[in-house]
Amino acid sequence: MTGALVLLGQLSAIAGGADLGGAWRGVVDLAGGPLRFAMQFEGMPGAWSGRLCNGPACDAFSAVTGSGDSLTFEMADYDAAITAVVRGDSLLGYYRNVGNRGPRVIPFRADRGTWPVAPAGPRLEGSWDATFDHGTRTSPRVFRIRNGPTGIEAAFLANSGGYGLFWGSATPSDSFDIGHFDGAFVYRLTGRLEGDTLRGIFHAGLRTQTPWTAVRSTGRPHLTPPLEVTRFDTTEAFRFAFPDLEGRVVTEADPRFRGKVVMVNIFGSWCPTCHDEAPTLAALYRDYRDRGLEIIGLAYEVTGDTAIDNRQVRRFRDKFGIGWTLLLAGLNDTEATQATLPQLQGFTAYPTTIFLGRDGRIRLVRAGFLGPSAGPLHQLEVAEYRATIEALLAEP
């Protein structure tokens, strides 16, 4: 411990006046190698703002704080932060968040500049059905690899939905190294084409490494279709009773929902996929509210501390300009969620969206969400949302 303090002291002493402005190439050093991302800062000493980008997909740091050359980039949505000292034209420090068994600390470094654009060759592009090997069991994933303005990017899909945009580099010999880092997800995917098979390693967090293989998607479903994940009770109206952000309990009997088509969106402010989904919900609410659509967001949060959870959900509401009803439903544990919603069976995914007809009964339940990173699949998903809403609005 003393050694680490001495080290930090030395770094602070070396650092000169910090001008953070401009583009930075950042990595967090996982055991299996660096997970890359980009950062952009503007402002002036004492008043910096910044954002973190996975290829073309960027999110603002909630705050950039610090004194002298010691800086903290906060990711308040996920109660995480990067702390770094400036050393010449480099940043050196660590990313940190806290789990039940202690802190997760991953070395971080950055230097000035932008990452080279390294696109995927034609043999890598397209949809791949992947199988993860967990030793005693396997599980399915789907990768959709394509090229964007910043090089290779990919949608990473699981039964619980999309994991956000993966971005990185590929080589002419059809190997690739892509990742997604947003403060909550720390994921890196490396692989290469051998004959007709992709083989590689999925890196999660600092040390978890899962081998996988993938073959070109055949068109047959590899993942469980999103409408088949969650079963539900259609014999009576969907019931709920949860407090809103002002502490008033809201139930299905509230006049604002009577005779409406209702989307009940199970989400959490901690869930990156839910951040991907919110703009789509906002567009749907804008387009269909006057025709009889209501949306209810049921927030399942991390701490169980009402004041903290309330603050995080308000932050989420303000970030996306949400005008629909948000209720604090409980904790982000699938069993606890299941217990608060006894009319659902097999709930596994955040987000999950329940579509209610004008009679208040469940018509269908859609697990997960394919965000913009899924490209055409995202467009298809949004089109399906619209078709479902149109059909339900047309019911007598």
Place this chain on the structure above:
Amino acid sequence: MMAYASLRRIAAFVAALAIGLTATLPAQSARDAALRERAAYADWLMTGATSPYAVLVQRPVGPGLTLGPAGAQIPLPGLSAVTVTERRGVPYLSVGGLDRPIGRFRPVPVEDYRLMVSGRAGRAMLTVYGPEARRAKPPVYHDYDPAFDLPVVLRPPARPATKRLLAADGLEVEAVDAGTVEARLEGSVTTLQVFRIPDPAGEESELEIYFRDLTNDLPPGEGTYPAGRFVSLIPLGGARYRLDLNRARNPFCAYNTAFACPLPWRGNSLPVAVTAGERYAGGGLDPAR
């Protein structure tokens, strides 16, 4: 499992890719990373709301537990009458006539305390975190010694298997047999059993070794925790790993007797004094508390 040769090929190309892309960035040394992790861990131990030092009691929920005023199964000064039960695999918390389900692995504030239910369905375990300022001893460590940073090769088990065992936090988990490594120290060669321990609240996992050595039986202050210590393998690609015994850490029972202590893993005994990693200076909590 994927063939070893194939894993090695993947590791080689990944390493080549990584070097090419980050040649201009200064990497932090393994020693720096270990010391930084150690400092963050010590800070969490001393100040974290859910640090092992903050735990008052850990007990199976069984048919239900009452907490609060005198006469409760777990008396807690200043707490209203609280009941924790597990019904159909779901933990419930009852306070003041309100009965609500609570998630596993999520500490729930109840008045001045925090309650957390963990363990698998049907075997729920309640952990109670207290409100008081802690007067605990900070963890103590041997100086970092690169001689205890060993390269090892993980040999997979003959057949896939799982085993229920206690993780470092005293909670039962379904661990996956990950095989063995050979630790070479001071001329000795010891085969150590490795298990993959899942993080029950997430997608990550750690390859863990629970081991003993000649320092466990020294008197408190001179040696290390008597039951043994945990260390996580650091992947280097393919079947190659670093076994950095400087990262050896105590099970939570070393900090607080509220935790169950994992039984030593059979055969995982090093015939040398591992003067690296966390030491043990006696009970973690100040007895005056």
